[in-house]
Every structure is written in structure tokens, then in C-alpha cells.
Amino acid sequence: MASIKVTFVQVDGVEKAIADAVPGESLMELAKANGVEGIIGDCGGGCACATCHVYVDPQWMAVVGAPDEIEEMTLDMVSDIHKSNSRLCCQIMVRPELDGLRVTVAPGE
Ligand code: FES
Numbered sequence: 001m002a003s004i005k006v007t008f009v010q011v012d013g014v015e016k017a018i019a020d021a022v023p024g025e026s027l028m029e030l031a032k033a034n035g036v037e038g039i040i041g042d043c044g045g046g047c048a049c050a051t052c053h054v055y056v057d058p059q060w061m062a063v064v065g066a067p068d069e070i071e072e073m074t075l076d077m078v079s080d081i082h083k084s085n086s087r088l089c090c091q092i093m094v095r096p097e098l099d100g101l102r103v104t105v106a107p108g109e
Helices: 027-033 058-064 069-078
Strands: 004-009 015-021 053-056 086-088 101-105
Touching: 004 027, 015 027, 053 058, 058 101, 069 086
Parallel strands: 004 101
Antiparallel strands: 004 015, 053 086, 053 101
16 A cells, blocks of 8 residues: 655654555554644644644645534634644544645644
8 A cells, every 4th residue: 555645743843754654543643653743632632722733735625625614613722823724633534535735733721
């Protein structure tokens, strides 16, 4: 199976490129397993904490998709830094179409 590469740009500008993402895991789990700074995942992927907030590179938004209603409500908790390309990365599952994806970690509270 072809490997799937996802790049996280940390708040400090350091890029963490992860080349062995596995379909079915979330980007939050992937980030935590690879020590991406700024992805906390406090609620364990329950879409309740917004500590896994990322900005999806705009050209990827169509592939990644928009947040659902519940995710929007959680994103509202961080409304001051919530952008049109904001997503909670625990709600983004790795899949082959996301190979090459680039997201930027949103600043913490
Ligand atoms: S880990 Fe809590 S909202 Fe994503």
C-alpha cells in the first residue's frame, strides 16, 4: 500500500512531515504519535475540546471537507482564531486522497 504523507506546520514554523500515515487514524492521533507541538487532543478525539485545531491549506479544503455542525459548535469556543479553513483534526481521518496534505497548527489559548 502506498504511504500517505501529511505535513504539520507548527506554530513556531517548524514543519513535521509524516510519511507513514495510516488510513483510519485521525490526524490528531497521527500528530500526537509524532510529537507535533500544539496538538493536545484533550478530549481524546471527541470533538469537544478544540485543542486539535488546525488550519487546512486552502487548496486542500475541497478534499478535506467542511466541518459538520457539532464541530462548528466546538470551533466556536475558539472563535477569535477560527478561520474559514479551520478544522478539528481529530475529525479528519487519514485516507489515500489526503496524501500530500498540509495543515498548520492553530495557536493555543
Ligand atoms: S481532540 Fe478534542 S476536539 Fe479534537
